[in-house]
Amino acid sequence: MSSDNAHFRTTCTKSTLNLRHHLSMLTLSLVLPLTLTACSSGSEAKAGSADDVVVLRMSHFMPAPSAMNADIFEPWAKKIEDESNGRIKIENFPGSTLTKPSDTYEAVVNGRVDIGIQLQGYTSGRFPLSQIAELPGLSNSASQMSCLMQTLYDNGTIASEYEDSHVISLYGLYPGVLHSTKLIVKPEDMRGLRIRRPSAVAVIL
Numbered sequence: 001m002s003s004d005n006a007h008f009r010t011t012c013t014k015s016t017l018n019l020r021h022h023l024s025m026l027t028l029s030l031v032l033p034l035t036l037t038a039c040s041s042g043s044e045a046k047a048g049s050a051d052d053v054v055v056l057r058m059s060h061f062m063p064a065p066s067a068m069n070a071d072i073f074e075p076w077a078k079k080i081e082d083e084s085n086g087r088i089k090i091e092n093f094p095g096s097t098l099t100k101p102s103d104t105y106e107a108v109v110n111g112r113v114d115i116g117i118q119l120q121g122y123t124s125g126r127f128p129l130s131q132i133a134e135l136p137g138l139s140n141s142a143s144q145m146s147c148l149m150q151t152l153y154d155n156g157t158i159a160s161e162y163e164d165s166h167v168i169s170l171y172g173l174y175p176g177v178l179h180s181t182k183l184i185v186k187p188e189d190m191r192g193l194r195i196r197r198p199s200a201v202a203v204i205l
Contacts, residue, residue, distance in 0.1 A: 060117035061101040064094040129158040145172030
């Protein structure tokens with residue numbers, strides 16, 4: 001697996017990057033290879049005029065200074081622009097400035113944004129098969145979980161949950177960690193503490 005793919009193909013679960021269903025096949029043929037395989041465009045291609053430029057709006061909840069946004073999403077958008085010789089530009093809207101974290105997927109489906117990144121757990125019941133990623137003991141790292149979920153999508157196990165969009169990639173998170181100002185050594189130490197729950201599955205656990 002190439003280093004160009006590592007950001008998206010190797011690292012993949014509970015968040016999804018989706019492309020609006022009614023984008024033209026020309027746009028898809030350019031965006032998907034550049035995203036997943038980092039294929040370069042033909043050397044004879046020329047930068048298009050302003051009228052030819054395709055502008056895609058990308059929305060996600062990661063803060064602008066975060067590593068995910070600064071080190072992955074922004075360079076990815078820049079790479080697509082470079083590889084398409086300016087034919088495709090991606091406007092990045094981090095920090096939920098364009099859509100709420102729980103509304104991003106539906107915003108993609110409804111055409112309010114073109115590309116979206118969202119945690120499936122933010123829409124409880126919408127992705128029940130994908131939320132297997134929230135069960136404990138499935139992986140020891142983000143890379144491992146990413147490959148697991150991408151495989152489940154590629155072999156059709158969870159693909160039906162995304163039929164109304166074009167999935168560019170799935171990536172996973174590392175095992176969850178509790179953060180507290182109180183020392184927690186055993187389960188009893190959590191008695192009386194208020195814990196933020198990221199999803200319905202986490203509440204059950």
